Amino acid sequence: MRGKFISIEGGEGAGKSTVIAAIVQALGQHGLEVVQTREPGGTPAGEAIRTLLLDPARTLAAETELLLMFAARAQLVRELILPALARGAVVVSDRFTDASFAYQGGGRGIEMGRIAELERWAAGIKPDLTFLLDVGVDEGLARARSRGGELDRIERERSDFFERVRATYLSRAAAEPGRFRVIDASQPASAVVAAVTRALSEWRTRA
Numbered sequence: 641m642r643g644k645f646i647s648i649e650g651g652e653g654a655g656k657s658t659v660i661a662a663i664v665q666a667l668g669q670h671g672l673e674v675v676q677t678r679e680p681g682g683t684p685a686g687e688a689i690r691t692l693l694l695d696p697a698r699t700l701a702a703e704t705e706l707l708l709m710f711a712a713r714a715q716l717v718r719e720l721i722l723p724a725l726a727r728g729a730v731v732v733s734d735r736f737t738d739a740s741f742a743y744q745g746g747g748r749g750i751e752m753g754r755i756a757e758l759e760r761w762a763a764g765i766k767p768d769l770t771f772l773l774d775v776g777v778d779e780g781l782a783r784a785r786s787r788g789g790e791l792d793r794i795e796r797e798r799s800d801f802f803e804r805v806r807a808t809y810l811s812r813a814a815a816e817p818g819r820f821r822v823i824d825a826s827q828p829a830s831a832v833v834a835a836v837t838r839a840l841s842e843w844r845t846r847a
């Protein structure tokens with residue numbers, strides 16, 4: 641499995657970080673170079689943009705939020721993802737463009753066609769495989785809160801926002817069943833990790 645791009649998506653507290661740690665370890669055991677990254681961020685410029693995006697003290701228009709997400713993503717693709725794929729590495733990203741469709745499209749109401757246009761020229765690539773960790777909004781938010789620390793600007797949204805995010809993720813997964821694997825993330829973490837690991841090894845033997 642050389643030069644593959646895997647993204648992990650899902651709402652707040654779905655277990656993305658938990659799953660990524662397990663996947664990176666599993667892939668590393670196969671002697672592959674694994675490059676782990678996250679959005680927004682993943683590069684020095686992107687992490688600076690992340691700080692701006694998630695600062696609860698900022699007020700950002702939906703369009704500003706979308707463009708900053710894609711500004712960080714454009715940098716991430718060119719500085720980190722494409723060079724890693726060219727070396728034959730497996731790139732595992734905590735979120736990618738599906739998150740913009742879910743949050744800025746579904747959540748904020750920006751027209752999906754505008755996001756698709758940015759996807760074409762600013763991102764320019766799509767993941768080969770995407771895991772959607774699906775969990776109820778209240779359950780996810782409770783987990784995110786239990787992690788401790790301050791909630792970021794987006795985590796402070798109301799639950800109807802996150803319901804739209806979840807519905808958009810699920811409809812995207814239904815529209816692209818070849819790329820998506822939807823995982824029931826309401827299960828205990830060990831079961832979620834096992835389901836992801838199983839789906840990943842099945843995908844590897846087919847890819």
Ligand SMILES: Nc1ncnc2c1ncn2[C@@H]1O[C@H](COP(=O)(O)OP(=O)(O)O)[C@@H](O)[C@H]1O
Pocket residue numbers: 650651652653654655656657658659783784786787825826827828829830832
């Ligand atoms: N399946 C699960 N069941 C219960 N708690 C979980 C599960 N997965 C993760 N957690 C816990 O919930 C919190 C959020 O998980 P995390 O992996 O940080 O989610 P995300 O990165 O998607 O926001 C963490 O404290 C984590 O230990």
Ligand SMILES: [Mg+2]
Pocket residue numbers: 656657658734
């Ligand atoms: Mg996380």
